[in-house]
Amino acid sequence: AQKVTQAQTEISVVEKEDVTLDCVYETRDTTYYLFWYKQPPSGELVFLIRRNSFDEQNEISGRYSWNFQKSTSSFNFTITASQVVDSAVYFCALSISGGYQKVTFGTGTKLQVIP
């Protein structure tokens, strides 16, 4: 069975600070996919990124970056120069090959960016 752990329940940072959200996963499958979703106060979940287990290359998208390390089973998410609009709950998720019926979500990290 797979498991996703987001140990940080809530984080508060001051605007313009950098912040890293941790995600640790467990699976016995060699093929799997990792996701990050953002849930703003409006409620919907917004897809941010997907990585597959064969691609450990880190990714940067604007102020967002993701660090995937198979050696530590981690897929951490960093926001550089945080902004108030980044305030949300962020979910990390893991899927073995297949559709979303096989996705396991973490419990989420609530990020509050203080102006």
Add this chain to the structure above:
Amino acid sequence: NAGVTQTPKFRVLKTGQSMTLLCAQDMNHEYMYWYRQDPGMGLRLIHYSVGEGTTAKGEVPDGYNVSRLKKQNFLLGLESAAPSQTSVYFCASSYGPHDLMPGEAFFGQGTRLTVV
């Protein structure tokens, strides 16, 4: 392009009452899902559908039924609501059936259900 639309957005039920949550998507997605979100537990899959006319159980199916009579709609029913079903319910859809590498899932804005 509305994406995934859930109705209603809020509902209060008395124990034992029944209701149906409607999910509609306009992206021609094959796969649709119902999740529930509870504090400290992330999202848990209730039921899902891999195509029109098909449904399957997820992680927490008890007390719920679903139907997918039309490709664009996925209904979640509670026949006899219980306080334990107080939660936020999310519908989602994604491409398939050749979705061996799960791509982006699109989520609705959620339905906040309270059972008293």
